[in-house]
Amino acid sequence: MSFLIAEVIVDVSTYHVDRPFDYEVPTEWAHVIEMGCRVKVPFGPRNVLGFVVGLKNETDVPSNKIKSIAQILDIEPVLTEEMLLMAKWLKNETICYEIDALQVMLPSALRAKYEKIITLQTEKDVLPDEVNAIFGKRQQVNFKEFERAELLPLLKQLITDKMVKIENVVKQQGNVKEIRMVKITDHQQDIDKAMEDAARAAKQRQLIEWMGKHLGEVLLPQKIYEETGASSTVLQSVIEKGAAHFIQEEVYRDPFTKEVSRTQSLQLTEEQHIALKAITGSMEEQTAKTFLLHGVTGSGKTEIYLQAIQKVLDEGKEAIMLVPEISLTPQMTERFRSRFGEMVAVMHSGLSVGEKYDEWRKIQQGKVSVVVGARSAIFAPFTNLGLIILDEEHESTYKQEDSPRYHARDVAIWRSEFYKCPVILGSATPALESFARAKKGVYGLLSLKQRALHQALPTVFIADMREELQKGNRSMFSEQLVDAIRVRLEKNEQMVMFLNRRGYSSFVLCRDCGTVVQCPNCDISLTYHRTTEKLKCHYCGYDERVPQICPQCQSEHIRYFGTGTQKVEEEIYKLFPEARVLRMDVDTTKQKGAHEEILQAFGEGQADILLGTQMIAKGLDFPNITLVGVLSADTSLHLPDYRAAERTFQLLTQVSGRAGRHDKHGEVIIQSYTPEHYAIELAKIQDYEPFYEREMFLRRRSSYPPYYYVALVQISHEDVMMAAEYAGRAADWLKGNLSERVAIIGPTTASISRLQNRYRYQCLIKYKIEPNLIPVLQRLLAMYRAEWIKQGILMTVDLDPSTI
Numbered sequence: 001m002s003f004l005i006a007e008v009i010v011d012v013s014t015y016h017v018d019r020p021f022d023y024e025v026p027t028e029w030a031h032v033i034e035m036g037c038r039v040k041v042p043f044g045p046r047n048v049l050g051f052v053v054g055l056k057n058e059t060d061v062p063s064n065k066i067k068s069i070a071q072i073l074d075i076e077p078v079l080t081e082e083m084l085l086m087a088k089w090l091k092n093e094t095i096c097y098e099i100d101a102l103q104v105m106l107p108s109a110l111r112a113k114y115e116k117i118i119t120l121q122t123e124k125d126v127l128p129d130e131v132n133a134i135f136g137k138r139q140q141v142n143f144k145e146f147e148r149a150e151l152l153p154l155l156k157q158l159i160t161d162k163m164v165k166i167e168n169v170v171k172q173q174g175n176v177k178e179i180r181m182v183k184i185t186d187h188q189q190d191i192d193k194a195m196e197d198a199a200r201a202a203k204q205r206q207l208i209e210w211m212g213k214h215l216g217e218v219l220l221p222q223k224i225y226e227e228t229g230a231s232s233t234v235l236q237s238v239i240e241k242g243a244a245h246f247i248q249e250e251v252y253r254d255p256f257t258k259e260v261s262r263t264q265s266l267q268l269t270e271e272q273h274i275a276l277k278a279i280t281g282s283m284e285e286q287t288a289k290t291f292l293l294h295g296v297t298g299s300g301k302t303e304i305y306l307q308a309i310q311k312v313l314d315e316g317k318e319a320i321m322l323v324p325e326i327s328l329t330p331q332m333t334e335r336f337r338s339r340f341g342e343m344v345a346v347m348h349s350g351l352s353v354g355e356k357y358d359e360w361r362k363i364q365q366g367k368v369s370v371v372v373g374a375r376s377a378i379f380a381p382f383t384n385l386g387l388i389i390l391d392e393e394h395e396s397t398y399k400q401e402d403s404p405r406y407h408a409r410d411v412a413i414w415r416s417e418f419y420k421c422p423v424i425l426g427s428a429t430p431a432l433e434s435f436a437r438a439k440k441g442v443y444g445l446l447s448l449k450q451r452a453l454h455q456a457l458p459t460v461f462i463a464d465m466r467e468e469l470q471k472g473n474r475s476m477f478s479e480q481l482v483d484a485i486r487v488r489l490e491k492n493e494q495m496v497m498f499l500n501r502r503g504y505s506s507f508v509l510c511r512d513c514g515t516v517v518q519c520p521n522c523d524i525s526l527t528y529h530r531t532t533e534k535l536k537c538h539y540c541g542y543d544e545r546v547p548q549i550c551p552q553c554q555s556e557h558i559r560y561f562g563t564g565t566q567k568v569e570e571e572i573y574k575l576f577p578e579a580r581v582l583r584m585d586v587d588t589t590k591q592k593g594a595h596e597e598i599l600q601a602f603g604e605g606q607a608d609i610l611l612g613t614q615m616i617a618k619g620l621d622f623p624n625i626t627l628v629g630v631l632s633a634d635t636s637l638h639l640p641d642y643r644a645a646e647r648t649f650q651l652l653t654q655v656s657g658r659a660g661r662h663d664k665h666g667e668v669i670i671q672s673y674t675p676e677h678y679a680i681e682l683a684k685i686q687d688y689e690p691f692y693e694r695e696m697f698l699r700r701r702s703s704y705p706p707y708y709y710v711a712l713v714q715i716s717h718e719d720v721m722m723a724a725e726y727a728g729r730a731a732d733w734l735k736g737n738l739s740e741r742v743a744i745i746g747p748t749t750a751s752i753s754r755l756q757n758r759y760r761y762q763c764l765i766k767y768k769i770e771p772n773l774i775p776v777l778q779r780l781l782a783m784y785r786a787e788w789i790k791q792g793i794l795m796t797v798d799l800d801p802s803t804i
């Protein structure tokens with residue numbers, strides 16, 4: 001097939017441009033071009049990246065107006081037809097630009113990257129010396145060089161005088177890494193002939209003889225030197241004589257660091273068996289069914305995933321296994337690698353851009369059939385999907401917080417409908433929405449009520465920290481927890497100490513006047529960083545030295561308040577000098593592989609206590625852990641978010657589930673200042689359904705999801721009056737265009753009312769059924785993109801906000 005015209009979505013995120021443009025296909029590419037290829041096209045004064053989304057032979061654009069594609073970047077498409085369809089769906093579903101939807105499906109190495117290039121437009125002798133020094137003998141230099149030399153004002157002048165020009169140039173990324181290998185000839189004749197030619201060169205003859213025993217093999221040159229003792233000159237001569245030749249092989253940067261031993265399928269328990277059968281049954285029927293696998297911690301959900309994937313592989317299909325970034329631990333990925341070996345690609349944020357690209361290529365080229373990865377792995381370019389799994393489906397990290405604001409669960413269900421394959425949503429503490437859908441029969445509900453080896457769930461105690469204070473205990477450990485730790489140390493058993501950092505800040509407080517040091521740009525308190533002795537804003541990056549005296553009242557009693565893992569570690573050593581502690585937090589896991597090393601050390605029994613934050617709440621499966629201590633259960637309870645109780649319950653259940661997973665019984669001690677709160681009381685009895693009932697009752701009473709849907713419109717401006725004014729306009733417009741059944745709350749100030757020097761307002765839309773919602777929001781966005789944006793307003797629309 002050959003085509004004359006391509007429809008191209010260009011990499012320009014503006015409203016007027018959010019549609020395909022027609023371009024002429026140069027004749028020499030008419031047979032090459034395919035849908036899903038990336039191209040470079042002229043757009044306005046420059047070239048930009050674009051995606052071919054359609055091919056045809058006619059266009060309405062007059063022939064003197066149509067422009068030609070400047071360059072084809074891919075011979076083989078990087079986006080499949082399924083993805084082009086999916087982008088159209090995402091565009092509507094999340095109200096984003098189509099270009100954003102297309103880009104999110106690709107590894108960052110393939111996304112557009114532009115470089116500013118300065119080109120000389122005049123003779124050199126008229127230029128100032130310092131500019132000449134930058135250009136040297138070149139005609140083009142990178143903008144960065146001017147930036148570094150601090151010559152930007154001068155550059156600006158040169159551009160105005162038309163002595164140089166500045167352009168955005170699309171930089172092609174995603175280099176395939178190749179390596180030189182030696183391929184030994186397939187034919188004995190070549191060996192015999194080379195032997196003859198080598199005549200009396202003994203070393204060459206030796207090597208040729210060795211090659212005769214390894215016909216057809218492909219080896220690294222180094223390997224040949226090691227095996228035979230030959231030098232590189234000898235190898236070179238032998239190659240000239242035709243006994244072997246050099247080839248370039250594509251290699252993948254291998255993110256795996258160590259070998260794993262293979263494991264076999266386990267004999268399933270009765271409950272596991274029933275669940276697996278339901279899933280494989282729907283595979284056989286080729287239906288796009290979604291299952292909610294609700295299984296208590298340690299019930300063997302992962303084993304079900306593994307066996308379901310095995311079935312998919314047996315049928316020659318492919319599987320996507322999503323896990324939250326934070327639980328993408330080496331222990332987790334190892335379980336998949338040890339079952340499926342080289343068939344597995346792994347994708348997470350710890351990989352370099354090149355490594356991610358290589359994993360992606362393995363999938364695209366059909367070298368692997370399983371991907372284990374975080375949120376974006378849902379876009380893995382498989383073409384014959386047989387199963388999609390979301391483990392810990394309740395996790396909020398499955399929702400992307402910037403455009404396109406998609407939820408991986410929705411994408412999973414869309415793809416499953418495309419491939420007619422099942423989706424498994426797994427969790428010990430499902431999102432309320434999911435459990436409600438399962439109860440209504442929208443999802444198939446599969447339950448595992450028992451732990452895999454029939455171990456009891458751990459016993460949970462609540463330590464009331466208010467009572468501790470009254471008793472005069474000012475430390476961060478309750479008496480009960482101290483006793484429990486002592487017993488474990490004596491018995492040589494292991495412990496996990498969990499510090500709930502969600503919603504927690506370590507701030508600096510004046511004990512005389514109560515001043516908390518705040519960010520000058522944002523209305524939130526600055527976080528104390530011990531290593532640098534600085535206060536830092538987590539939203540805008542602002543930092544300053546820790547003040548010695550209070551900026552308000554000049555008191556010297558200003559100091560750090562709150563608890564970090566380091567502080568807890570010190571406290572543990574004070575109480576138990578003999579304890580061996582491993583700390584796992586952002587500070588100790590900065591280096592690549594650190595995560596892995598800490599867990600390995602703990603697994604080998606090199607420490608008694610694993611101390612950490614959210615990072616250790618999930619996925620850990622160590623037999624010797626018999627005690628879990630939660631130092632601060634309440635911190636996440638008081639966030640201004642309707643899901644605060646749900647999140648706290650989930651976190652407490654997850655972390656408690658790390659104890660007593662094998663033969664030894666587990667115990668959990670949860671420390672709290674509000675032990676009567678239902679999220680904490682119900683976490684104690686470790687039963688999901690009572691919590692579900694209670695929370696559903698409250699959600700219904702205050703009209704929150706899952707009874708209602710919510711959508712959030714946020715508006716910000718540097719000027720508080722402007723922000724309020726336009727938020728008001730948005731609210732009025734929504735009220736005028738949506739039906740009476742919809743509740744519009746606001747405008748109100750956002751929970752963080754100022755961020756990076758911008759004032760923030762929001763409108764919350766609550767609705768049950770509102771067919772008009774998407775078109776109305778699209779029109780609101782159109783208004784914003786056409787007019788409001790010029791006034792400095794920024795507006796976002798989120799149809800499924802994870803916090804409000």
Ligand SMILES: Nc1ncnc2c1ncn2[C@@H]1O[C@H](COP(=O)(O)OP(=O)(O)OP(=O)(O)O)[C@@H](O)[C@H]1O
Pocket residue numbers: 266267268269272295296297298299300301302303428452453618619620621657661
């Ligand atoms: N059928 C089985 N027979 C024997 N052991 C099993 C079986 N299924 C699972 N296990 C073991 O039980 C332990 C817990 O299983 P697994 O980690 O799969 O549970 P999970 O439900 O995924 O846990 P969590 O959600 O708490 O992380 C593991 O050590 C696993 O190897």
Ligand SMILES: [Zn+2]
Pocket residue numbers: 510511512513514515550551552553554555
């Ligand atoms: Zn003060």
Ligand SMILES: [Zn+2]
Pocket residue numbers: 519520521522537538539540541542756
């Ligand atoms: Zn700030």
